[in-house]
Amino acid sequence: MKFLLFFSFFFLTICISGQRKREAEDSVRIMLRQKFFYEEKGKFGLKDSLDKKLTHAIFDNIDFFDENLFIVEKDSRFGVINHLGKTIVPAQYKSLKTGKSNFANQNQIDKEEIENYLKDFIFSYTNEDLYEEQYGIYSKDGKLLYPPIIHRFSEVKKYKNIVYFIVVEYPITEGFVGEYNGSTLKVSQRRLVKFQNNQFSNQPIQVDYDDLGFLPIENKNILFYRESLKGGFYNMETAQKTERKYKGYEVLNNKIYAAKEKFYNYILDENFKETISKDSISKIVNGYLYLNEGGNFRLMKDDVKSKFSYPLIEPVSHYFDYGHYSKNEKYENYLTELFKFYPDKGKYGLIDFNGEIFVEPKYRDINIYPLRQYVGESYNEKLENEYKKNHLEYLIIPGGLFAPERVCFNEFKIINSLGEEIVYLDEKNYKTYVTNDNFGTYSKKGITKDFFYSSSNRQSGFFVYDIKSGKIILASDNGNFSLRKNGGFVLRAYDENINVHTVTYYSNRLNKLYEEKTPIKEYYEIERSVIKSKEIYFFKNNKVGLIDFEEKEVLPAKYDNIKIVNFHYYNYYHRSEDDLVTSFIVTKNGKTGLLNEKYKKIIPLEYDEIKYLSNPYFEAYLVKKDNKYGLVSKNNVLLAPIIYNSEIYFDEERKQFDLKNENRVVFMLDYSKQDKNIWYNVYDDKKYYMFKDGIISKIEQ
Structure with a gap:
């Protein structure tokens, strides 16, 4: 004990x-x-x-x-x-793990809940390869709960406080020693397993099926099992089972629409009793039935049929569930009810269920993308209200996405969620600017109410389109261009002949604010500081001030020098954009001080030099006065007295502040304190300090 x-x-x-x-x-x-x-x-x-x-x-x-x-x-x-x-x-x-979070599919139960059910087990791997993965399960007291024949938990469902898994099994690996309930399980391609009271047990459905899957029906526990090309339905609660005679199924409003041949015309109730539909149902998508009427298609919802029919009607790809996309209630339902159609010429348009044409049928393809999905990493969450205000939360892309092998495209358009055309590249502009690098799959795109851009992720070019004028106003075959998270735009270009990066910052109106040419070794320092700030430098009468990306002056040009400092403090080793704190080292008349993010003086302009000392704990600055060095915090707390002849620096390996060339520590973490938030000055009577959320304060003793 x-x-x-x-x-x-x-x-x-x-x-x-x-x-x-x-x-x-x-x-x-x-x-x-x-x-x-x-x-x-x-x-x-x-x-x-x-x-x-x-x-x-x-x-x-x-x-x-x-x-x-x-x-x-x-x-x-x-x-x-x-x-x-x-x-x-x-x-x-080959490997052992204490948790399992990789599931092929999860149904009616969230990932955290699944992991919680399996947190007290040991997963024993005979093969870790992603495509050939195979493992077993032990309890932590040494009981074999499942032999090492699991390839994947295919699906999982919770029903009446019991968890059911569909397990994909592989044959037992050669050399495995052990028993499971005194015998070896029969190996099958798919198996239904019940998990209850920390035990796995097989269910009565015990044949070698090619496929098993849970049906998304509320308050019912029904499986579809398939062998070869046909399958049937199985009620796990009543053990009722249909013949294996269906090729597939769809579920709508808790009803099963099954297909024996081409159409989903067999409607099954909860007891699997069949009713044959008079309509030929080709598919069911987003609550709509697509009816085949000879050579045309018609829509039906809630037993109401559309008044129109066309040679082809298809659902539109919306990607509504992408990431953490915030749905817009005003347009979401309407855009979900838009359908691709063409009358007879093979060109697509968009139409709603009431027959109102949203986009005329004149495009080779057409899809709807939430802005977050389409522009990817260039999406700016801080502009969400602006996107919605200007109807940019959805982008309708006629012609589909660019792909170099699809040479049939010779123009590009974007339509907003009101049906207004906001971007149009004609044949000339398309051939000039749309390349695989600056417009293809791995490019990055962005949009505001005024501009649309597409840029290479590498350094091979970009273009910027002015929505109001309908013209390309900025383009290059060198560098890359993007929205900044805190406003404005940035252009990065690298000249390998002279080994120099050029970083150019633009306002939200696309006016150039500041440009700096930086040697490669100093480039990343610029990226860490200026690139994330809410303001940038401007110059007037040989003095420097700060301007924001709306072109508003936030600090008058009265300083000899300003250095933007962005400090990222670590919150239990979790870094977040919200942890970003901006400060400004300013110099005037030969003396240097520090301003906070509100441009208020927090360290007086009385030092010969102030240098930011990057570290993951608190905002610290080297200060120099009368050729002596000390250490000061952002809130002007003197951490090390200004008495040292050598500069102080932060030793990243030892995680402490040392003197250069002297191998002496001056300020360090007190490892004897259990909470590990206590620091002390080594040569100043061991004065103690505590830091929290990036701010350090003296502890009164």
């Missing part, structure tokens, strides 16, 4: 220090290894805190795995033992 409590305490210590300060983890781990592992003739064994040997030294390696559990390696195979040396998982697997 002493061993158990001691190990539990230090395991928790590792977890906490791993979250808060990674630099403490290695020392704690080394201490634990010395405390509980021993080595003899190059092999390792387990001992307790009193040095009593719990296993022979037979393992090639031992390491920590989970609370009270250790992972052991033997002949390049892995297993698990517990804190008493008992074998939990035999050392015969």
Whole structure:
């Protein structure tokens, strides 16, 4: 019990220090290894805190795995033992994991809930290859719950507080030793498994099916099983089962529409009783039935048929569920009810269920994209209200996306969510500017109420289209162009002949604000600071000030020099854009100080030099006065007195502030304090400081 409590305490210590300060983890781990592992003739064994040997030294390696559990390696195979040396998982697997989050599909249950059900198991892998993955499941007390024949949890569903998995199984790997309920499971391609009371059990459906799948029907637990080209339905609660006579199915309003041949004309109720529809139902998408009427198609919803029919009607690709897309209630339903159609000439348009034509049928293809999906990484969340106000939350792209092999396209258009054409590249502009690099699959695009741009992810060109004038107003075959997250635009261009980066910043009106040519070794410093700020430099009468990307002056041009500093503090090693804090080092009449993000003076202009010292903890500055150096925080707290002859710098490897060329530490983290937020001055009577959310303050003693 002493061993158990001691190990539990230090395991928790590792977890906490791993979250808060990674630099403490290695020392704690080394201490634990010395405390509980021993080595003899190059092999390792387990001992307790009193040095009593719990296993022979037979393992090639031992390491920590989970609370009270250790992972052991033997002949390049892995297993698990517990804190008493008992074998939990035999050392015969290629890999072991404590959780499983990779599911082929999940149905009616969220990912976090799935992971929660499986968090107390050990997953033992005989093959880790993504396409040939194979594993078994052990409990943490050493019971084999599922032999290593699982290739994938295909689907999962929770029904009446019981979790059901559809498991894709592979044959047992050669060399596996172990039993499962006294015998080996029959291997099948798909298997229905019930998970209850931390146990897996097979269900009565016990034949080798090519496919199994849950039906998305509320308050029913129904499967579709398939063998060869036909399948049937199975009620897991009543064990009622249909013949295997259907080629496929669709579900609408909890009704099953099944197809024996071409059409989904067989409607099944909850007892699988068939009713034959008089209409030929070719497909069901987004709640609409597509009816085949000889040579034409017609739509039907809630037993109401559209008044029109055409040779072809198709659903529009909307991509509404992309990422964390915020749906717009005003346009969402209407745009969802738009359909691609063409009368007889093979050209697509858009029409709604009432027969109103939204886009005339004159395009080779047409799709609707939420802006977030279409422009990808160039999407600016801070402009969401502007996008919606200007009807840009959806972009309708006639002609489809650009692909170099589709040479039939010779123009490009974008229509907004009101049906207004906002971008049009005619044949000449299309051939001039639309290339695979600056417009293809791996390019980046952006749009505002005034401009649309498309740019290479590399340095091979871009163009900017003015929506109001309908003209290309900026273009190049060099560099890349993008929206900034805090307003405006940035152009990056690299001249390899002279090894120089040119960074140009534009306002939201696309007026050039600032340009800087930077040697390659200094370029990334510019990217870390200026690129993310809300303002940029402007010059007047040989003085410098700050202007924002709406071209509003936010700081008068009265300084000799300004340096923008963007500090990112770490919140338990999770970095977020919201953690960004901007400050400004300003120089006037030979003296330097610091302004905060509101342009208020926080360090007075009394120093000969101030230099930002990048570190992941708090905003720290080297200050120089009368040829002496000290350390000051952003909130003007003196962390190290201004008495040193050498510059102070942050040692990234040792995570402390040292003196250059003297091998002396002046300010460091106090590792003896449990919360690890305490720092102290080494040579100034050990004055103590605490930091939180990037701000450090003196602790009064």
